[in-house]
Amino acid sequence: MSAASRHVAAANADNADLKALIRTIPDFPKPGIQFRDVTTLLLDRCGFSSCVGRMAAAAPGPVDLVAGVEARGFLFAGALADRLNAGVLLIRKDGKLPGATIAEDYALEYGQDRIAMHADACAPDARVLLVDDLIATGGTARAAVRLLRKAGARVVQAQFLVDLPELGGADALRKDGVDVHALVAFEGH
Numbered sequence: 684m685s686a687a688s689r690h691v692a693a694a695n696a697d698n699a700d701l702k703a704l705i706r707t708i709p710d711f712p713k714p715g716i717q718f719r720d721v722t723t724l725l726l727d728r729c730g731f732s733s734c735v736g737r738m739a740a741a742a743p744g745p746v747d748l749v750a751g752v753e754a755r756g757f758l759f760a761g762a763l764a765d766r767l768n769a770g771v772l773l774i775r776k777d778g779k780l781p782g783a784t785i786a787e788d789y790a791l792e793y794g795q796d797r798i799a800m801h802a803d804a805c806a807p808d809a810r811v812l813l814v815d816d817l818i819a820t821g822g823t824a825r826a827a828v829r830l831l832r833k834a835g836a837r838v839v840q841a842q843f844l845v846d847l848p849e850l851g852g853a854d855a856l857r858k859d860g861v862d863v864h865a866l867v868a869f870e871g872h
Contacts, residue, residue, distance in 0.1 A: 698737065702867040704730040705845065717871050719845050721755065721816045734844060735759065735864060738814070739766040741864045743839050747809040748772045750836075752798070752827055753779070756815035759844065765815055772804045772811065774827050785833055789826035798826055800834065807835035817845040821852025828861055840864060847871070853860065 704724040711718040724730045750772040751760025757773065766769045766839050773777065777797035778787045786799040805811060818824055818841075828838050838861055846853050846865035853863045 687861040697816055701737075701844070702869075703791040705758065705867065707869075708782045709770040717850055717869070718845070719817060719869055721844055726843070731762070735762040735766060737753075737844050737866055738844075739764050741840075741842065742767055742812055743862060745769075745810065746812045746839060748805055748811045748836070750800075750811050750813045750827065750831060752813070752823055755817075759814045759816060759842075759855070763842075767812070769812070772800060773799050774800050774830065785830065787826045787830040787833065788864070789822045791822065796823075798830060801828055805831070805834050805836045809836045810839050811836040811855045813838055813861075815841075817847070818843045818856070818863075819847045821850075821855040824852060824856055825859060828856065828859060834848065845869060846857055856866060 701724060704727050706720040708718040708720055710716065718746040724734060733842050746767055746769045748770045749760045749764040749767065751757040753775045760771050777799040780799055780801055783802040784799040785802050786796055788796050788797050813827055815824060824841055840862045841856055843865040846868040848868050849870060853865065856863050
C-alpha cells in the first residue's frame with residue numbers, strides 16, 4: 684500500500700459519514716478530473732455541523748484567528764471561528780479588499796495568481812488556523828501560509844475538509860513546517 688493510500692485510509696476511518704456527503708462529479712471541469720463537490724455536505728445541516736465540530740476538536744489549542752481562503756474556505760472559517768471563539772481573517776484574490784493589503788503570488792498550471800489580506804488583519808505572533816475546503820497541489824494554501832507569515836502570524840495548523848494526497852499539497856505544506864489536518868481523503872484527482 685502506497686503512502687498516499689495509507690493516508691486516504693487513515694483520514695477516512697473516522698469520517699466515513701462526512702465522505703458519504705461529498706458528491707463526486709466525473710470529468711469536471713475537464714475530462715479525467717474527479718471533482719469533489721463539498722456543496723452537498725454544506726446542504727446537510729447535521730453533516731456541516733459535524734464537520735465543523737470535528738475541525739474544532741482537531742485545532743491545536745487556542746487560536747486568535749481562523750484564516751479562510753476565498754471562497755469556500757470562508758464558510759468553514761466563519762463557523763470554525765465561532766466554535767473556537769476566534770476572529771475571522773479573509774484571504775482573497777488580489778484587488779478584492781479595500782484599504783491597505785499585503786499580497787503573495789503563486790503559480791498556477793498555466794500562469795500565476797495572487798492572493799491578499801488586509802495589512803493590519805493580525806497582530807504580530809498571532810496564532811492563526813488556516814482553513815479551506817480542499818487541498819490538491821497546495822499552491823493556494825502554501826501562498827496563504829507565506830502571506831500569513833509575512834504579516835507576522837504563526838500558522839499553527841492548516842485544516843481541510845478534503846485532501847487529494849496523490850497531488851502532494853499536504854506533503855508540501857508539511858515540508859514548509861505546517862501541521863496539516865484533513866477530515867477525508869480521496870484517491871485520484
